[in-house]
Each structure stands twice: as structure tokens, then as C-alpha cells.
Amino acid sequence: MVTIRDIAKRAGVSGSTASRALNNHPKISQKTRDKIKAIADEMGYLPNYNAKNLTNGVSNAIGVVFPPGEMSTASNPFYVDILMGINRELRPRNGVLSVAIANTMDELTANVAALISQGLIRYFVLLYSKKADPVIKLLREQKVDYVVIGDPNAEDECFVNNDNQLAGQKAGEYMLRKFNAKRTLFVESDPEQGFERKRRLGFQQAMTTAGIPSEVLKVSLKGQMKLDDAIAQFLMTRQTIDGIVTTDDRLGLMIYQLLWRQLDREVPLISFNRNRTNNLLMGPMVRFVELYPQTMGAAAVRVLVDPAKHSEMIPFTIER
Amino acid sequence: MVTIRDIAKRAGVSGSTASRALNNHPKISQKTRDKIKAIADEMGYLPNYNAKNLTNGVSNAIGVVFPPGEMSTASNPFYVDILMGINRELRPRNGVLSVAIANTMDELTANVAALISQGLIRYFVLLYSKKADPVIKLLREQKVDYVVIGDPNAEDECFVNNDNQLAGQKAGEYMLRKFNAKRTLFVESDPEQGFERKRRLGFQQAMTTAGIPSEVLKVSLKGQMKLDDAIAQFLMTRQTIDGIVTTDDRLGLMIYQLLWRQLDREVPLISFNRNRTNNLLMGPMVRFVELYPQTMGAAAVRVLVDPAKHSEMIPFTIER
DNA sequence: CTGTTAGCGCATTCAC
DNA sequence: GTGAATGCGCTAACAG
Numbered sequence: 001m002v003t004i005r006d007i008a009k010r011a012g013v014s015g016s017t018a019s020r021a022l023n024n025h026p027k028i029s030q031k032t033r034d035k036i037k038a039i040a041d042e043m044g045y046l047p048n049y050n051a052k053n054l055t056n057g058v059s060n061a062i063g064v065v066f067p068p069g070e071m072s073t074a075s076n077p078f079y080v081d082i083l084m085g086i087n088r089e090l091r092p093r094n095g096v097l098s099v100a101i102a103n104t105m106d107e108l109t110a111n112v113a114a115l116i117s118q119g120l121i122r123y124f125v126l127l128y129s130k131k132a133d134p135v136i137k138l139l140r141e142q143k144v145d146y147v148v149i150g151d152p153n154a155e156d157e158c159f160v161n162n163d164n165q166l167a168g169q170k171a172g173e174y175m176l177r178k179f180n181a182k183r184t185l186f187v188e189s190d191p192e193q194g195f196e197r198k199r200r201l202g203f204q205q206a207m208t209t210a211g212i213p214s215e216v217l218k219v220s221l222k223g224q225m226k227l228d229d230a231i232a233q234f235l236m237t238r239q240t241i242d243g244i245v246t247t248d249d250r251l252g253l254m255i256y257q258l259l260w261r262q263l264d265r266e267v268p269l270i271s272f273n274r275n276r277t278n279n280l281l282m283g284p285m286v287r288f289v290e291l292y293p294q295t296m297g298a299a300a301v302r303v304l305v306d307p308a309k310h311s312e313m314i315p316f317t318i319e320r
Numbered sequence: 321m322v323t324i325r326d327i328a329k330r331a332g333v334s335g336s337t338a339s340r341a342l343n344n345h346p347k348i349s350q351k352t353r354d355k356i357k358a359i360a361d362e363m364g365y366l367p368n369y370n371a372k373n374l375t376n377g378v379s380n381a382i383g384v385v386f387p388p389g390e391m392s393t394a395s396n397p398f399y400v401d402i403l404m405g406i407n408r409e410l411r412p413r414n415g416v417l418s419v420a421i422a423n424t425m426d427e428l429t430a431n432v433a434a435l436i437s438q439g440l441i442r443y444f445v446l447l448y449s450k451k452a453d454p455v456i457k458l459l460r461e462q463k464v465d466y467v468v469i470g471d472p473n474a475e476d477e478c479f480v481n482n483d484n485q486l487a488g489q490k491a492g493e494y495m496l497r498k499f500n501a502k503r504t505l506f507v508e509s510d511p512e513q514g515f516e517r518k519r520r521l522g523f524q525q526a527m528t529t530a531g532i533p534s535e536v537l538k539v540s541l542k543g544q545m546k547l548d549d550a551i552a553q554f555l556m557t558r559q560t561i562d563g564i565v566t567t568d569d570r571l572g573l574m575i576y577q578l579l580w581r582q583l584d585r586e587v588p589l590i591s592f593n594r595n596r597t598n599n600l601l602m603g604p605m606v607r608f609v610e611l612y613p614q615t616m617g618a619a620a621v622r623v624l625v626d627p628a629k630h631s632e633m634i635p636f637t638i639e640r
Numbered sequence: 641c642t643g644t645t646a647g648c649g650c651a652t653t654c655a656c
Numbered sequence: 657g658t659g660a661a662t663g664c665g666c667t668a669a670c671a672g
């Protein structure tokens with residue numbers, strides 16, 4: 001391992017000068033700075049972050065908090081994309097990504113607590129949003145910075161989000177305008193999650209504006225019942241349905257096919273949360289509200305690191 | 321922050337004694353050990369791992385390496401479960417979980433390199449398995465320990481895996497025995513991934529043993545074509561099919577429904593890689609080969625930490 | 641069994 | 657602008 005002293009020696013300066021040069025300390029002549037940086041490069045110097053963190057009393061890591069297993073939602077694959085985005089923004093800053101993940105809220109909270117005190121982590125990204133969250137309570141007590149991906153729970157909370165209501169509205173309008181669908185069914189799974197409710201509200205608003213009654217089907221993914229049958233039955237009584245907007249593409253795939261089978265014709269569909277690896281759901285009448293999870297992850301890091309940034313809304317698009 | 325000296329002072333001993341007591345050093349009297357631990361507890365002491373790591377020259381973190389985005393496979397949601405399992409085993413040891421994730425192999429390799437030299441991480445879990453992997457090359461050069469989840473690429477490589485061939489065979493036998501299916505179709509997506517090929521081999525072996533010809537359909541998830549149609553067409557020419565075994569439950573969902581629609585009857589299906597949040601695919605004739613990803617993650621940590629352990633095979637079950 | 645000393649790699653006083 | 661000295665929190669010799 002090549003230390004800062006190695007390069008100091010090689011440059012004929014003291015350790016402190018080398019340190020200052022590498023950290024762009026203002027009172028170092030441009031000349032020595034360049035020289036030292038060149039040598040460091042040449043020797044393949046990489047700072048030891050354990051030492052760095054020890055002296056600064058903080059960590060270069062950010063903690064990413066997954067939702068507890070007990071509240072695991074439908075958007076699982078989303079997370080990996082967010083991680084990718086976070087790391088894309090983190091790597092150039094030489095940050096590392098640590099995760100907290102557990103089955104229960106208690107374990108999760110303990111995990112975060114450990115990261116804070118053992119590792120001195122000062123920045124966190126929450127991959128979920130929940131009111132009265134014990135993790136957030138802890139974070140605030142410890143005065144560490146955090147950003148939630150999703151709806152903020154308090155005024156002063158940093159967040160990265162989509163405009164879900166607008167997205168719902170645009171999806172509805174798209175149905176009307178491009179597919180001329182007059183009886184679109186909105187399918188949601190768990191509207192307690194704020195984002196689903198907002199999408200529905202936006203959708204309903206679009207329908208109201210167009211003077212069209214809107215129909216909503218709630219499919220709880222939690223009950224282990226025979227969804228196929230239940231939904232098929234429901235659809236049977238709604239033969240006039242000529243469009244679907246759904247908040248989850250797995251739900252979408254299912255209903256899409258059920259409806260196709262029943263009506264013997266294809267019905268246009270718009271789905272959120274596209275699963276990139278899931279190109280099973282497609283066709284000329286299928287669209288996705290693309291939310292750009294990687295972009296969201298990257299934005300989270302920016303909001304976290306830049307004290308001036310309080311939040312970022314990530315634009316969406318509707319595409320095939 | 322309460323340091324080891326604080327508790328030493330309070331206990332009337334020296335720093336090193338306190339350190340030794342807390343680390344269960346053998347040559348500390350049971351009495352002082354208990355006393356010091358009690359005090360530490362009472363004061364809410366938590367070790368500073370940056371300091372610890374600095375002196376030991378190693379990290380308490382393990383690095384989890386995701387497959388590069390460019391080779392992202394179908395098993396995405398699996399990963400989150402594995403993380404959960406890893407952390408379950410890691411937390412009691414006060415370990416932290418860091419991740420390396422990137423879009424390209426180059427970025428990923430750089431990420432891992434940084435974790436090694438900057439963070440001094442000495443243990444890695446690879447969430448994928450690939451021949452001639454540059455990350456593995458790096459890991460071996462740097463002499464850090466790692467374990468792959470999946471097929472090992474070399475004799476001396478530590479791994480955690482399922483017996484995929486046996487699983488394929490059992491799935492085939494299950495079809496024959498429980499569903500009396502004589503013309504089961506095996507659906508695979510990307511057999512270059514070793515595990516898919518093994519499952520197929522096992523399946524074919526079961527069929528051969530039973531004296532039944534086996535049929536295999538390969539559905540590449542990579543081509544952005546209209547799979548629906550292609551598969552429907554294929555199925556049209558195979559009206560005698562009376563069972564399906566598939567390596568991916570999204571594929572399974574699709575084919576299941578397509579076939580149902582075409583034949584107007586339900587066909588038994590066995591799928592791998594169950595997506596826990598995906599209880600859309602079910603019914604009296606649906607089974608899953610449950611691979612227990614959480615258990616796999618936990619096993620990976622054990623293999624990594626225990627020098628005597630070289631590998632672990634995680635048993636599977638076939639269930640509804 | 642326990643205390644003293646030294647040092648991990650780095651950043652930061654304080655002098656010059 | 658630069659160097660020498662100090663300490664972050666902890667562990668590992670080396671005494672005793």
C-alpha cells in the first residue's frame with residue numbers, strides 16, 4: 001500500500017505538504033501541487049479512507065436503507081436500478097455505498113444505528129417512505145442527513161420524487177388522445193403507498209376533465225387468493241372496458257392477458273414501474289410511464305451532498 | 321462518542337486492558353472482563369470501526385458485487401433477497417455490507433479495486449458467475465477472499481449454489497408423477513447462464529429415464545421482438561403439450577396464460593426463481609422450485625468467514 | 641494477568 | 657508556502 005508519506009518522500013516534501021496538495025488546500029503553490037499529484041498518480045496512490053475517516057470523524061460512505069421485508073412492495077427490481085444510479089454519482093466522489101436491509105423494522109433500525117455509530121456514516125438514502133418511521137426518527141435524533149426517495153413526510157425533509165399525480169393524469173390523457181379509450185380501467189394494488197393514490201388521483205382528474213366516469217379496481221397483492229379468478233370475474237362484468245392503466249407491470253401483464261382472452265381483442269395498456277428485464281409485456285398498444293430509477297438514485301446523492309439542494313423532481317416520459 | 325478510554329477510566333484500568341476485555345482476549349480475568357463489559361454496556365459504548373480497521377489494516381465490511389448492467393439477467397428481484405440473507409448473517413458479527421454496482425465491466429472492476437485499496441475490504445460476494453471475469457482476476461491478484469453465488473469457475477473457488485441439475489430432474493419427475501404429464505415443454509431463456517443449462521439437463525435426464533421425448537423451447541429475452549406472437553405460434557404446433565417447466569416465473573406466467581388461452585384448458589406448470597412479491601402466478605396446477613435466496617446469502621457469508629468452509633449447496637424444495 | 645509505549649495513515653494546528 | 661508535531665480510537669508488542 002502506497003501511503004501519503006511515500007509520495008512525500010519521493011517528492012522531497014513533508015507529509016503535511018503532500019496531504020495539503022492532494023486535498024487542494026489553497027495555500028499550496030500550483031507548482032508543488034501539480035508535481036505531487038503527478039507523483040501520486042504515477043505511484044498509484046489511493047487514500048486510505050479508514051485513516052481519513054478517523055481523522056475527520058466522518059465517513060465517506062452513504063447508507064442506503066431498504067424497506068423492511070415486512071413491508072416489501074411490488075417494486076423490487078426498481079431498487080437495483082436506484083443503487084446503480086446512486087453509485088454512478090458516488091464513485092467519482094470516491095464514496096462508498098453501504099446498505100441497511102432487514103426483515104423487521106426493529107432490525108432495520110438497529111442496523112442503521114450501527115452504521116451511524118460504528119461507521120460514522122452521516123448520509124442516508126431511504127428507498128421507501130412511510131409515516132412515523134422509526135428509522136427517520138433515529139436519523140433526526142442523531143442529526144444525520146438523509147433523503148427519501150418518494151413522498152416526504154415532513155416539510156423540511158429532503159426528497160427525490162416523481163410527480164406521480166401528473167403522471168397519472170398524463171397516462172389518462174394519453175389513453176383518451178392516442179387510443180381513444182372511453183372506458184379506461186385504473187388498476188391499483190396498495191394505495192396506502194402514497195404514490196399509487198396520487199397516480200389514481202391524477203388519472204381520475206383527467207377522466208373528470210374529459211367528462212368520463214372512471215373505474216378503479218384494487219387488487220391487493222397481499223391476500224394469497226386466486227387473483228386470476230377474482231379479476232376474471234370482475235372483468236366479465238365490465239365488457240365495455242377499452243383501456244387499462246396500471247401501477248405495476250406485473251399486474252398489467254396479467255390483466256392484459258386476461259382481458260385479451262376474455263374479450264378476444266387487445267386492449268391498450270399503460271403501466272408504471274417498467275421492469276427493464278421484463279420485455280414480455282409489449283405490443284402496439286402497450287406503453288410505459290418511464291420513471292428513470294437510475295436518475296433518481298443519482299439525484300438522491302446530489303441532494304444529499306449539496307447543502308443548497310433540498311429536493312429534486314425527476315421527469316417521466318410515456319413511451320413504448 | 322464514548323471511546324474505549326472513557327470506559328477504561330471509569331473502570332480504573334488501562335486502555336489496553338479494556339480493549340482486550342472487550343475483544344475477549346484469553347488472558348483477561350473473567351472478573352475484570354465482566355466488569356468492563358458491564359460498564360461498556362452501561363455507557364453505550366460502540367467501537368469505532370474506522371479506528372479498528374485502521375489498526376488492523378483490514379475492514380469489517382464485505383463487498384457485494386452485482387452483475388454489470390450490461391449482463392443483467394432475468395433474476396433481478398432475487399438479489400434483494402440475497403442481500404437480506406447476507407446482512408442477516410453479517411449484522412451479529414458487526415459487519416457492514418458495501419456494494420459494487422455499475423453498468424459496464426470496466427466501471428465495476430474499478431469499483432471493486434477502489435473498495436479493496438481505499439476501504440481495505442478483504443471479503444467479496446459475487447452475485448453472478450461468469451468465465452474470464454475481470455473482477456475475479458482482480459480479486460485473485462489482490463489475494464482477497466471471495467465467494468460466488470452460482471457455478472464456480474475454478475476448482476479452488478469458493479461458492480454457494482443450488483444443485484440445479486437435480487432440481488431440473490426433480491421438476492421433471494414431479495410433472496410425471498403428480499400431474500401425469502407426458503409431453504412437458506421445457507422453456508429456457510439464456511442457457512449460456514450455466515444454471516439454466518443444468519436445469520435443462522436434469523429435466524431431460526428425467527424424461528429420458530421415463531422413456532419420454534423431451535421438448536425444449538428457447539425464448540431469448542434479449543431480442544426486443546414480439547414474443548407473444550412467436551411463442552403463440554410455436555405453441556400452436558404443439559397442441560399435445562400437457563405440462564410446462566420454466567426457468568423464470570415471468571416467462572412462466574406468460575406461457576401459462578398463452579397456453580391456457582389457446583388450449584382453453586389449464587396446463588400444469590413448474591417455475592424456478594419465484595418472485596415472492598409476484599403471487600399472480602398460481603393455481604392448483606402451479607408449483608415452484610423454491611431456491612431460498614436468503615439462505616444462499618447467509619451461506620455466502622459463512623463460507624467467506626470460515627476458512628474451513630469451501631462451499632455450500634442450498635437445498636431446494638418444490639411447492640405451491 | 642495488566643500497564644506502558646508505539647504506531648496504523650492522515651489532517652491539522654502551530655511555528656517558521 | 658512549507659515543515660514538525662500532535663492526535664483521531666484502537667490494538668499489539670513489550671515489559672512486568
